[in-house]
Structure formats: structure tokens, C-alpha cells
Amino acid sequence: MLWLTRIKERDAYTAEHCLRVAIFTIAFARFIGLPDEDLETAGLCGLLHDIGKLKVPDRILNKPGPLTPEEYAVMQAHTLLGHQLLLKEPGLDRIISDVTLHHHERMDGRGYPGQLPEHQISRFARLVAIIDAYDAMTSDRCYRDGMPPADAVRLLYRNRGDQFDADLVESFIRLIGIYPPGSLVELNTGEIALVISTHPARKLRPKVEILLDADKRPRTPLVIDLGNQPEQGDSLREIHAPLPDGAYDVSLQERIRQLMVKPDNNAS
Numbered sequence: 001m002l003w004l005t006r007i008k009e010r011d012a013y014t015a016e017h018c019l020r021v022a023i024f025t026i027a028f029a030r031f032i033g034l035p036d037e038d039l040e041t042a043g044l045c046g047l048l049h050d051i052g053k054l055k056v057p058d059r060i061l062n063k064p065g066p067l068t069p070e071e072y073a074v075m076q077a078h079t080l081l082g083h084q085l086l087l088k089e090p091g092l093d094r095i096i097s098d099v100t101l102h103h104h105e106r107m108d109g110r111g112y113p114g115q116l117p118e119h120q121i122s123r124f125a126r127l128v129a130i131i132d133a134y135d136a137m138t139s140d141r142c143y144r145d146g147m148p149p150a151d152a153v154r155l156l157y158r159n160r161g162d163q164f165d166a167d168l169v170e171s172f173i174r175l176i177g178i179y180p181p182g183s184l185v186e187l188n189t190g191e192i193a194l195v196i197s198t199h200p201a202r203k204l205r206p207k208v209e210i211l212l213d214a215d216k217r218p219r220t221p222l223v224i225d226l227g228n229q230p231e232q233g234d235s236l237r238e239i240h241a242p243l244p245d246g247a248y249d250v251s252l253q254e255r256i257r258q259l260m261v262k263p264d265n266n267a268s
């Protein structure tokens with residue numbers, strides 16, 4: 001977590017993005033059947049993929065507008081800078097630094113920094129490339145609002161085989177289901193919740209965290225698995241409608257920020 005702390009001190013968005021990518025990558029790796037001993041490695045690949053942005057100037061990293069060609073070249077260098085940082089870490093699995101270097105490579109050989117052909121891009125780098133792009137597209141930035149998860153999924157699918165591994169894109173779509181993790185939804189009770197995980201066999205009934213009560217007032221967060229509720233007649237919760245991120249002042253970004261700054265009750 002030392003690296004995450006360093007990233008957080010440098011740029012809050014990048015820290016939140018890296019944390020989300022780590023969580024998603026572990027879930028994705030488990031979904032496609034990677035062995036348990038690889039899940040921690042997959043998470044660290046996601047957590048540290050953008051570590052090189054510690055070395056990118058703020059004026060470029062958080063520029064509220066399009067980058068010039070010169071600025072874009074500096075931004076692209078975060079892959080090389082991150083790789084160099086992680087090579088200095090003794091005992092760190094080399095696949096982690098490999099992903100930091102190669103998560104912007106493409107299946108058609110037009111990625112960066114090495115324009116690698118498809119067969120030279122590791123499976124871990126292919127996993128993180130998809131998660132990184134999905135999270136970047138659905139997240140709010142200082143210069144644009146995030147797109148709805150469904151639109152991001154369509155872009156991933158459209159670019160399968162060229163930018164992203166085609167088989168892994170289709171697996172990712174099966175993983176996240178109709179209501180992807182991070183989606184904001186209203187339940188039939190009127191409560192507002194964030195989707196936190198999905199189940200391939202229960203795409204309409206994900207696990208959610210309820211944040212607002214039926215009157216749209218903040219409540220103590222409550223995690224409910226909509227696909228595994230005790231039988232209570234007509235009182236079962238279900239999703240009534242998807243909502244845009246930020247509706248009723250609830251967003252994934254803000255929820256992650258709350259969790260990251262939550263004080264440690266055991267601290268002296």
C-alpha cells in the first residue's frame with residue numbers, strides 16, 4: 001500500500017483509478033479461471049499499472065483540455081517511467097513491471113511504447129488494458145464527464161481484435177453483466193444503490209450497496225445480494241431502473257473517496 005499512498009499524495013484521481021483497476025482485475029482474473037496464486041499478482045498489476053504517472057507533470061496529467069502532440073508524448077512515457085521505478089523493487093514479480101510497461105500495447109501492433117505484435121503481449125497486460133480503458137471511459141475527469149457503462153462496453157466490443165484481446169473483451173462483458181459494477185441504480189423500494197459485483201447466472205440481480213433510503217436520504221451503507229435474499233413474500237428488493245452517475249449526488253468516485261479517507265477506528 002506504500003505505492004498507493006505515494007500515488008494518492010501525488011494525484012487523487014490516479015490513486016482511485018488504480019484501486020478500481022486492481023479490484024476489477026482480480027475479479028476478472030478469477031472469472032476467467034486464473035489460479036488462486038495468480039490473483040494477488042493480477043491485483044498488483046492493476047494497482048501499479050499507472051505508477052509512472054508519479055513522474056508526469058501536473059500541468060499535463062490534469063490538463064483540462066486536449067493534449068498537444070508534445071504533451072501526449074510525455075504522457076505516453078508514463079509506461080517507461082513506471083517500468084523503471086518497479087525494476088528497482090527487489091522481489092517484485094517481473095510480470096508486474098511488464099504490465100506497467102505494456103498495458104497500452106494493442107493487438108494490431110499499433111500500441112505503445114513498443115508496438116508489440118499480439119503474441120508478445122502477456123495475458124496480464126491484456127487483462128489490465130481492458131479494465132484500464134473501461135474505468136477511464138466511465139470516470140469523470142476535470143475536462144469531461146464519464147460515459148455510461150453500457151456505452152463503454154460498446155466501445156470495448158467495437159475495438160475487440162484491434163485494440164483489445166477479442167476473447168477477453170467478450171469474457172469481460174459476460175463478467176460485468178447488464179448492470180456493471182460501479183453502476184448507480186434505483187431499487188423497487190425507492191432506495192438508491194451502487195452495484196458492487198455481478199454474477200454471470202444472475203445478471204439482473206447483482207450485489208449492491210444501498211446508500212440512500214426510500215426518501216433519498218443518506219443511510220448507513222448496506223450491502224445486499226439481490227440474487228440471494230431470504231424469501232419474504234413481495235418484499236424482495238430488485239432493480240427498478242439504472243441511473244446516471246451523480247444522480248441524487250451519489251457517484252462511484254465519491255464513494256471510493258469516502259472509503260479511502262475513512263478514519264481508522266483502531267488508531268491511537
